[in-house]
Structures are given as C-alpha cells and as structure tokens.
Amino acid sequence: EAAVTQSPRNKVAVTGGKVTLSCNQTNNHNNMYWYRQDTGHGLRLIHYSYGAGSTEKGDIPDGYKASRPSQENFSLILELATPSQTSVYFCASGDANYAEQFFGPGTRLTVL
Amino acid sequence: AQRVTQVQPTGSSQWGEEVTLDCSYETSEYFYRIFWYRQLFSGEMVFLIYQPSFDTQNQRSGRYSVVFQKSFKSISLVISASQPEDSGTYFCALSELIMGYKLTFGTGTSLLVDP
Numbered sequence: 001e002a003a004v005t006q007s008p009r010n011k012v013a014v015t016g017g018k019v020t021l022s023c024n025q026t027n028n029h030n031n032m033y034w035y036r037q038d039t040g041h042g043l044r045l046i047h048y049s050y051g052a053g054s055t056e057k058g059d060i061p062d063g064y065k066a067s068r069p070s071q072e073n074f075s076l077i078l079e080l081a082t083p084s085q086t087s088v089y090f091c092a093s094g095d096a097n098y099a100e101q102f103f104g105p106g107t108r109l110t111v112l
Numbered sequence: 113a114q115r116v117t118q119v120q121p122t123g124s125s126q127w128g129e130e131v132t133l134d135c136s137y138e139t140s141e142y143f144y145r146i147f148w149y150r151q152l153f154s155g156e157m158v159f160l161i162y163q164p165s166f167d168t169q170n171q172r173s174g175r176y177s178v179v180f181q182k183s184f185k186s187i188s189l190v191i192s193a194s195q196p197e198d199s200g201t202y203f204c205a206l207s208e209l210i211m212g213y214k215l216t217f218g219t220g221t222s223l224l225v226d227p
Binding site: 031033035040041042043044045048049050056058059088090092094096099100101102103105106 | 116145147149154155156157159162203205212213214215216217218219220
C-alpha cells in the first residue's frame with residue numbers, strides 16, 4: 001500500500017565510496033524530490049525532478065547527483081561519499097494538482 | 113529568499129489541552145502554501161494541514177486548525193484536545209511556485225503530550 005518506498009533503509013558506507021539511494025513511487029506524480037534531514041536544519045532539498053529524464057538542482061546539490069529513469073523511480077547518487085553526508089535522506093513525490101508531498105520512510109546513511 | 117522559522121524547539125501539553133505551535137516565514141511570492149507535517153518517532157512524515165495564501169479563511173482538518181496572519185507572515189497550528197499520540201516533531205513548511213513546488217522547512221517543534 002505504501003506509495004513512496006525507499007531502499008535501502010539503512011546504509012553504512014566508507015569515505016570515498018559510491019552510494020546509490022533509490023526511491024519508487026506509485027502515486028503517478030510528476031515531481032519527485034530528495035531531501036536530507038540533519039539536527040537543527042529541518043529538511044533541505046538536494047535534487048528534484050519534473051518527470052522521467054529530468055533532474056534539477058535543489059538548495060544543497062553539491063556532492064550529489066540524481067537520476068530519474070522513469071516516472072516511478074528517482075535515485076540519489078553520492079559518487080564519492082564523505083562523512084559530512086551522514087544524514088537521513090527522504091524521498092517525496094508530488095504534483096501541481098495535489099497540495100501535499102508524500103514522503104517515503106527515509107534512509108539513514110552513515111559514512112565512516 | 114525563502115526562510116521558515118519555528119522559535120519553539122520544544123513544547124509540552126497535558127492530555128485534553130489545546131496546543132498552539134508557532135511558525136513565521138519569509139517569501140516574496142504572492143501565491144504560496146504553508147504546510148504542517150508531523151514527524152513520528154519512527155521518522156515517518158505525516159501531512160496534517162495546509163493553508164493557501166490566497167484563502168483568507170483559516171483551514172481546519174479534524175482536531176487541527178491554523179491561525180493564518182498573512183500580513184505578519186505568521187501561521188500557528190492549533191491542536192485541540194491533545195492526546196499522547198500527538199507527541200512528535202511538528203514541521204512548518206513553505207511551498208512556492210518555484211523549484212517544482214519544493215518545500216522549505218522550519219527546524220521543527222518537538223511536542224510531548226503527557227497522559
């Protein structure tokens with residue numbers, strides 16, 4: 001039933017390694033988003049997408065890439081992970097026709 | 113530039129009391145929406161209510177309502193008859209017609225409702 005799912009839910013990575021976080025939505029929403037949540041900052045937008053093939057930079061894109069191969073899937077890619085990227089990452093989907101964004105359960109990433 | 117401020121990092125309430133959580137924001141847009149989400153202890157983000165800027169009526173949804181003061185760029189979430197299950201962190205978020213309707217979040221207010 002969950003409309004936005006994320007995998008993995010937890011990830012431990014090493015500094016300099018490549019990390020891919022995946023998100024899948026069954027809402028058929030055009031827009032998808034990646035946020036990170038850190039203590040004292042709320043959620044901040046990393047990348048977003050208007051649809052398949054589209055990726056756009058959000059407010060804090062440095063060190064991250066995104067990929068939207070289909071309407072349903074949106075990935076966040078850390079080519080060279082750093083300890084400063086240790087955080088909880090949330091994917092969300094939304095549409096101009098709907099008010100709220102729908103969030104996934106989050107992925108806790110630890111970079112050692 | 114967009115900014116959302118929640119000055120109350122924590123709050124508390126007794127079962128059955130009314131709770132008010134405050135939020136202020138900055139925007140240069142005419143059309144925008146203010147959202148309230150609750151984050152459960154599991155981390156799940158739950159949508160509660162939203163207020164469109166063009167609507168002068170304060171929105172209501174079940175036990176949730178807002179007090180929207182557009183000229184002051186402030187909005188409060190009011191929870192009536194609070195319950196222990198309402199405990200969690202409450203986020204105010206601004207949505208504008210830019211960046212795909214992205215959300216700009218405040219830092220949240222952690223609410224504890226005592227039984």
